[in-house]
Amino acid sequence: MNITEEAVNGVTVLRTEGRIDSGNAAEFEGHLVKAVGESSRLVVDMAKLSYISSAGLRSLLIAAKKARPSGGRIALSAMAPHIREVFDLSGFSSLFEIHGDAGAAVAALGGA
Amino acid sequence: MQLQTRIILFVLATLTVVAGLLTGFSSLREDAADHRARELELARLDTAWQLAVAGAAGRIDRTLGRLAGDPEIVRALAAGDRGALGIRIAVLGLAGGDGGITDLNLIAGNGDLLFSTDPSLDPAPLLGRAALDPILSGRRLARGVRLVDGQRLLVVTGAPLYAGAEVAGAAVAGLGFPAALEALRQSVGGRVFAVGRDGAPLDGAANDIQDPLWPAVAPLVRPAERGIAEFTASGRRYALASLPVADLAGGRVATVLIASDVTQAVEERTLWSVAYIAAVGLVLLGALGLLYGYLRRSFAVLDSAVGALQDLARGRAMGYVELPAGNDEIGRIAGAVEVFRGVMRDIERSAGQRERRLRRQQRFIRRQMEALAVTLEEEARQSLLDELRQIEAETHDAQSAQSKGVGDELGLLALGFSRLATRVSTQQVQLTQMVRDLRDALADKRRLISLQQELEIARTMQLTILPQVFPDLAELDIAARMIPAKEVGGDFYDFFPISETKVAFVIADVSGKGIPAAFFMLITRTMLRAIAESGVGPAETMRRVNNLLAAENEQMMFVTVFYGELDLRTGVLAFSNGGHNPPLRIARDGSVRELERVPGMALAAMPDMPYAERSLALEAGDMVVLFTDGVTEAFNDSEAMYGDARLVEAVGRQASATARGGLDGVLADVAGFTAGAPQSDDITCLVLRWRGAAPDGASAAAASMDAAPGMVEAAV
Incomplete structure (x- = not known):
């Protein structure tokens, strides 16, 4: 797993790469929590993500719960079909905004 | 330049200066003595000349005495009878006679010249009036030399002639100058010359020219000077004395030159001079020779002492040269050097002993260090042994410069020792740390073992609560297995009756x-x-469980659940899905289909979520395969995922298998795919085969399921 962070038009974009499984979900969670703490608008770009386990979903859930009290928003973007399927199957698709690419996600979050 | 040479040169210079001064002073004194001797000689010659003149005057006086004693003369003079005078004088034969006088004047009392030997008509008197007056007044005239006629030199004497008691007149007589010269020649015994005022030989001394010495004398003539000059002629040395002669009337009229042979005297003087210089030179040489010899002898001792000191300076105290003793400074220096050398020899000897002792100690220390090095760890030991070898090598190199070598070696050894000490203490610290770490690690390990045991217990519990055996039902063949990952996982399956006619099964x-x-x-x-x-049915069950789980879910955990209820009488399967993979249904013909996807969120993620419910009627022989994502997301070594397609295919091959057989077949296919790659997630699978509704006793079978014997063992 490799995660890079950048700010695009006032929106924090976390670009994930590789696999997120129970072995590195805690790290993923650390990035997410830190980003949520710093910015109220977060896009998790999954264009290069090859796999996400239920532990990774849990990390996203934790971040969403942390963001909720302060009105923060988390959007996901550029999911590969099999990842999208994981989200659909688990019902998590209904918990997050999901966009086709990071630009759309940033725009949806009101990025200037 | 050596000190010795410098001293000799200095003494030589001093002696030369002293000798020069001595010679110069003696020369000055000689000159003064010479001058005095010349004055004396001149005085003697002067006296001799006066004597000679006096001698000539004496002869004139005798003639004048005969004149004064002749009464004829006196009478004729008083009478003024010139003729009588001439006759009487001729009778007496005075003029030009044997008396030797050449000129005679008889003067009357009034000063008239009554007689003259000068035959001229108006003869000039021999004396002027001024000289005559004292004579006529009765006083005798002093004798002297007189130049007559401007060219003839005479010795002249005048005397008064008395007639009774009165002066009748005066007689003046002269004698030729050569007579005086002859007398001088005889009295001094040398060669005598006379020159006029102009330096030319006098007429009366014409024979002088004949003298063979004259050509040598002539250039030396200085008529006005009184003095002595020296010259050489015909191989002989002469002293030429020059005496100016004064006229009676005053003024210089001639110069008498007397040449004396002084060859012998000069030769003697020269001889003495040479002898004197030679003596001085010899004394100088002798003194220098003695000084040189003395210095040589003294400095030889000093040289030896210096040589011995240089040897000491080069560290050769052992080379022994006997130093001569002495009581002077040099001897004492030599003695001091000898003592110093002895001290140095002692020091060297004791230094040698000390060095041998040091070397023994160094060898001992080195051996001990080597022994100590063995206890060090490999790297530190190798480095230390290298250093010791280097010290050893440098010791051998330094054999020539012994004391230096020992010092250096001690320094190197000390360096090596300090490094060894550092290493030992470092190693000690490391060892202490390692022991502490090891103790901690042991404690950790104990804790870990305890935790692992607890985990093992948890896993065992987890496995234990999963149904291990299933009731042997006529309607339903069922088998399930969970293959846990290394870490305790969260998969589970369940199977339980909920009524007399219904059984529930779960995979989560x-x-x-x-x-x-x-x-x-x-x-x-x-x-x-x-x-x-x-x-309450599948959907309501899911909704309630979700709400309960979500209420107190600080950890934000969630669980995907597939829950189904099967009516054993009809084979109708009602199910609800909370975010789980849809099970697969295999018909008798081997076709595989997913169960219908039902909307539903994973449980505990969010409260108050709706869950749908579906139902379907199973055909006899249908098989339903429930699984977790540990099956479809099993990875092999190439990071490839097992995936849905492979699962569908594997399930399709189990169309006619028993539940147990189908379960084994699917899991074997998964295992074949992963080929021993580490399992990251639990692999859980539950397989049902609907055999068809039982003609009777179904409810009894269902009711007795929990206690029924002969259960089908579930795979563990």
Whole structure:
């Protein structure tokens, strides 16, 4: 797993790469929590993500719960079909905004 | 330049200066003595000349005496009878006679010249009036030399002639100058010359020219000077004395030159001079020779002492040269050097002993260090042994410069020792740290073992609560297995009756791993069982469980659950899905289909979520395969995922298998795919085969399921 962070038009974009499984979900969670703490608008770009386990979903859930009290928003973007399927199957698709690419996600979050 | 040479040169210079001064002073004194001797000689010659003149005057006086004693003369003079005078004088034969006088004047009392030997008509008187007056007044005239006629020199004497007691007149007579010269020649015994005022030889001394010495004398004539000159002629040395002669009337009229042969005297003087210089030179040489010899002898001792000192300076105290003793400074220096050398020899000897002792000690220390090095760890030991070898090598190199070598070696040894000490103490610290770490690690390991044991217990519990055996039902063949990952996971399956005619089956996957997941799984399972048995149906069961789980879910855990209820009388399967993979249904013909996807969120993620419910009627022989994502997401070594397609294919091959056979076949296919790659997630699978409704006793079978004997063993 490799995660890079950048700010695009006032929106924090976390670009994930590789696999997120129970072995590195805690790290993923650390990035997410830190980003949520710093910015109220977060896009998790999954264009290069090859796999996400239920532990990774849990990390996203934790971040969403942390963001909720302060009105923060988390959007996901550029999911590969099999990842999208994981989200659909688990019902998590209904918990997050999901966009086709990071630009759309940033725009949806009101990025200037 | 050596000190010796400098002293000799200095003494030589001093002696030369002193000798020069001596010679110069003696020369000055000689000159003064010479001058005095010349004055004396001149005085003697002067006297001799006066004597000679006096001698000539004496002869004139005798003639004048005869004149004064002749009465004829006196009478004729008084009478003024010139003729009588001439006759009487001729009778007496005075003029030009044997008396030797050449000129005679007889003067009357009044000063008239009555007689003259000068035959001229108006003869000039021999004396002027001024000289005559004292004579005529009765006083005798002093004798002297007189130049007559401007060219003839005479010795002249005048005397008064008395007639009774009165002066009748005066007689003046002269004698030729050569007579005086002859007398001088005889009295001094040398060669005598006379020159006029102009330096030319006098007429009366014409024979002088004949003298063979004259050509040598002539250039030396200085008529006006009184003095002595020296010259050489015909190989002889002469002294030429020059005496100016004064006229009676005053003024210089001639110069008498007297040449004396002084060859012998000069030769003697020269001889003495040479002898004197030679004596001085010899004394100088002798003194220098003695000084040189003395210095040589003294400095030889000093040289030896210096040589010995240089040897000492080069560190050769052992080379022995006997130093001569002495009581002077040099001897004392030599003695001091000798003592110093002895001290140095002692020091060297003791230094040698000390060095040998040091070397013994160094060898001992080195051996001890080597022994100590053996106890060090490999790298430090190798480095230390290298250093010791280097010290050894440098010791051998330094054999020539012994004391230096010992010092250096000690320094190197000390360096090596200090490094060894550092290493030993470092190693000690490391060892202490390692022991501490080891103790901690042991404690950790004990704790870990304890934790592992607890985990093992948890896993065992987890496995234990999963149904291990299934009732042997006529309607239903069922088999299930969970293959846990290394870490405790959160998968579980369940199978339980909820009524006399219905059985429930569950497959679930808790997010995350470990003890929290295991706990969550236990809670979920318990809740599911409790609520399901109340008979509210799949959707309501899911909704309630979700709300209960989501209420106190600080950890944000969730669980995907597939829950189904099967009516054993009809084969109708009612099910609800909370975010789980849809099971697969295999018909008798081998076709595989997913069960219908039902909307539903994973449990505990969010409260108050709706859950849908579907139902379908199973055909006899249908098989339903429930699985967790540990099956489809099993990875092999190439990071390839097993995937849905492979699962569908594998399931399709189990169309005619028993539940147990189908389960084994699917799991074997998964295992064949992963080929021993590490398992990251639990692999759980539950297989049902609907045999068809039992003609009778179905309810009894269902009711007795929990206690029924002869159960089908579930795979573990």
